[in-house]
Amino acid sequence: MFSGPSAHAGNVDFVMFYIVSISVVLLLGITATMIYFVFKYNRKKGHKPKDIHGNIVLETVWIVIPTILVLSMFYYGYMGFREFRYVPKDAFVIDVVARQWQWQFKYGDGKTTDTLYVPINKQIKLNLESLDVNHSLYIPAFRIKQDVLYGIKNYMMLTPDELGSFDIACAEYCGLDHWQMYTKLVVMPQDKFNEWYNTK
Amino acid sequence: MSNGTIAIAEKSFYEVSTNKHSGILSWLLTTDHKRIGIMYLVTIAFFFLVGATIGLFMRLELLTPGRTIMGAQTYNTLFTLHGVIMIFLFIIPGLPAIFGNFFLPIQIGARDVAFPRLNLLSYYIYVIGAILVLVSLFIPGGPIDTGWTFYIPYSIRTGTNVSMAIFAAFVLGFSSILTGINFVTTVHRLRAPGMTWFKMPLFVWATYATAWIQIIATPVIGITILLVIIERVFGVGIFDPALGGDPILYQHMFWIYSHPAVYIMILPAMGVVSEIITTFSRRTIFGYVPIAMSSLAIAFVGYLVWAHHMFVSGMSDTATWIFSLLTFIVALPSGVKIFNWVATMYKGSIDPQVPFLWVMNFIFLFSIGGLSGLVLGSLATDVHVTDTYFVVAHFHYVMFGGTGTIFFGAMHYWFPKMFGRMYNKKFATISVITFFIGFNMLYFPKFIMGYMGMPRRYYDYLPKFAPLQEVSTIGSWILVGTIFFITGYLLYALRNGPKASGNPWGGVTLEWHIPSPPPTENFEEIPTITHEPYDFSQLKEMEYDK
Ligand code: HEM
Ligand SMILES: [Cu+2]
Ligand SMILES: [Cu+2]
Numbered sequence: 001m002f003s004g005p006s007a008h009a010g011n012v013d014f015v016m017f018y019i020v021s022i023s024v025v026l027l028l029g030i031t032a033t034m035i036y037f038v039f040k041y042n043r044k045k046g047h048k049p050k051d052i053h054g055n056i057v058l059e060t061v062w063i064v065i066p067t068i069l070v071l072s073m074f075y076y077g078y079m080g081f082r083e084f085r086y087v088p089k090d091a092f093v094i095d096v097v098a099r100q101w102q103w104q105f106k107y108g109d110g111k112t113t114d115t116l117y118v119p120i121n122k123q124i125k126l127n128l129e130s131l132d133v134n135h136s137l138y139i140p141a142f143r144i145k146q147d148v149l150y151g152i153k154n155y156m157m158l159t160p161d162e163l164g165s166f167d168i169a170c171a172e173y174c175g176l177d178h179w180q181m182y183t184k185l186v187v188m189p190q191d192k193f194n195e196w197y198n199t200k
Numbered sequence: 201m202s203n204g205t206i207a208i209a210e211k212s213f214y215e216v217s218t219n220k221h222s223g224i225l226s227w228l229l230t231t232d233h234k235r236i237g238i239m240y241l242v243t244i245a246f247f248f249l250v251g252a253t254i255g256l257f258m259r260l261e262l263l264t265p266g267r268t269i270m271g272a273q274t275y276n277t278l279f280t281l282h283g284v285i286m287i288f289l290f291i292i293p294g295l296p297a298i299f300g301n302f303f304l305p306i307q308i309g310a311r312d313v314a315f316p317r318l319n320l321l322s323y324y325i326y327v328i329g330a331i332l333v334l335v336s337l338f339i340p341g342g343p344i345d346t347g348w349t350f351y352i353p354y355s356i357r358t359g360t361n362v363s364m365a366i367f368a369a370f371v372l373g374f375s376s377i378l379t380g381i382n383f384v385t386t387v388h389r390l391r392a393p394g395m396t397w398f399k400m401p402l403f404v405w406a407t408y409a410t411a412w413i414q415i416i417a418t419p420v421i422g423i424t425i426l427l428v429i430i431e432r433v434f435g436v437g438i439f440d441p442a443l444g445g446d447p448i449l450y451q452h453m454f455w456i457y458s459h460p461a462v463y464i465m466i467l468p469a470m471g472v473v474s475e476i477i478t479t480f481s482r483r484t485i486f487g488y489v490p491i492a493m494s495s496l497a498i499a500f501v502g503y504l505v506w507a508h509h510m511f512v513s514g515m516s517d518t519a520t521w522i523f524s525l526l527t528f529i530v531a532l533p534s535g536v537k538i539f540n541w542v543a544t545m546y547k548g549s550i551d552p553q554v555p556f557l558w559v560m561n562f563i564f565l566f567s568i569g570g571l572s573g574l575v576l577g578s579l580a581t582d583v584h585v586t587d588t589y590f591v592v593a594h595f596h597y598v599m600f601g602g603t604g605t606i607f608f609g610a611m612h613y614w615f616p617k618m619f620g621r622m623y624n625k626k627f628a629t630i631s632v633i634t635f636f637i638g639f640n641m642l643y644f645p646k647f648i649m650g651y652m653g654m655p656r657r658y659y660d661y662l663p664k665f666a667p668l669q670e671v672s673t674i675g676s677w678i679l680v681g682t683i684f685f686i687t688g689y690l691l692y693a694l695r696n697g698p699k700a701s702g703n704p705w706g707g708v709t710l711e712w713h714i715p716s717p718p719p720t721e722n723f724e725e726i727p728t729i730t731h732e733p734y735d736f737s738q739l740k741e742m743e744y745d746k
Contacts, residue, residue, distance in 0.1 A: 150441045150447070
């Protein structure tokens, strides 16, 4: 049901769906109850108001149930995050260098590009580094981002399982042309990638 | 209260000055908490309108892809100014400085705050801070363009007037601290006889808890700002990694203040909600003690979740999950207050007048704000939507849909008390509705755009976002139009509205026992409190409009 260009993207969409579903139920419940009360207990009907100071059972219920719900949200969110942070030993490493206002991708053999080319179905580790201010590498279709800072070594994992070209944006404000720091992620079949990688 | 102290012959605080001056000086040098409240109202409302107008211009720029009315640098300074004005000049001081000043002393049966002159000093410090913001716009270097978060290293590197603008925030912080000290002391020392802690109205509890946060958290931002200025001026390496500093340390220090600041913004609004809901439901609050205690609890544990703003910054993974967990847990007490308010309507006698409609607006919008916070607290989803329009939508729903809405709610609730006049209720009802429509058109599309991957603080956007951006801009016209309409009919009512009685809504907290507008000394004789705060059986002995 939740598929995306990576397994992780599908999982994030699932967590989103889970949280939004519960939220919609709560929101509609609260709103409907409120509107119902406004009509039911309207002053025009002339009931005598009743002073109810509280109800310990009810108040316990409405703290315990939300607690359980949010803990489950925490759990799903954490599991998704853990999978995103996990670095396998044999990951394919690419260095990402950000500066105002462009991206650069450096491959093991010294190849440097401004578009991110990657092979499909490979676990890719992006090492992130900035030459000036804070940036953030954001690939919306894959539901992932990570800040790119000067002097601090961050990384991000990416495992594409769909061919194609996807937007990369900068998500941390970095000055005048922050909004133009777009580039592309291109996911290629392994043989095509090898061919590209091995030509100078 | 033992009896409804009605003092018809007494002159109002507009007519009797607390100092020897008359005319404008009687205002500028006043120590009357009510006059200071009104001065804050005028000043803060002015900046709110300025901020809203800037928002309108930003949305105009985003109406169409490409350049619409301004260049990128202008846009960048506008969103920074909009953020700085709305946060530091409107929403943080807003409710405590205006309604806290005016009503906190009255609601506990006092004649003024504990330190009236310090109160006036706080006001002037606020004004100086605001002037510094304005000055920073016009001196060489140009207006600040860092975003309201002033993240390092950009704020060290940019040539714009960062030092001046953040020094303004430093000064404003002092105003906030002094107001906090004043309110804490007032609540401890000046409660009327019989006004025990658990007889205090919930607005007082909320403002009291807020005051503690103002005192405890604000110094952190003060220190952080001084460090940034030292770094900018003397090149000492504290936060900028190029000088050997740590940029993530800056983010920690910034949010150690700015997350609790979210509670400074929202707690007083929650207090107002409790006042309005009880008055118009004419029954006691459901769960007085839990509501009071959760305000206080937030004032002491609200500091523990700051790093949820930094899940993708490169903190350790352990810190990341711990802060996610803490965020969910700390969010619960303020979340379940919504249930208490709805339960307070149960078996009440509800008269959905204008202030109550604002509260209904609040409950809906603030619920969306809070629930969207769950998406941001949960790590997998936060990584995707942080720093996108999703966050922009979330905080506008919380701060504007929450506190901003209640600013209007409080205005409509206490207007007759503050000014002794009533506004046009038909106009006011229409405004609630158009506010609701404009608000949701403006901000709801931002949730969707955010999930689609639209980053925040972008001068322009990809073509796929164009339709939703357009809806959002049209929403801003309706919303900002409504805000100016409200300003208009309230100003009109000041002189031309029908005279309001001492108790137009049938409220029972102390401010409704005295004439509108209140006399200079508030109470002819300090009352002795015998009733619970929301005991509507007193209405029988009071005069009120049926
Ligand atoms: C009155 C109508 C308003 C409009 C049309 C409006 C519109 C906007 C827009 C377009 C942005 C830029 C979003 C982005 O791309 O990052 C923004 C940011 C912001 N707004 Fe508003 N807004 C309004 C009211 C408010 C209010 C009442 C508050 C506070 C209570 C507020 C607080 C903020 C803050 C803190 C930012 C972030 C600034 C930054 O990124 O540094 N806004 N608003
Ligand atoms: Cu950027
Ligand atoms: Cu926070």
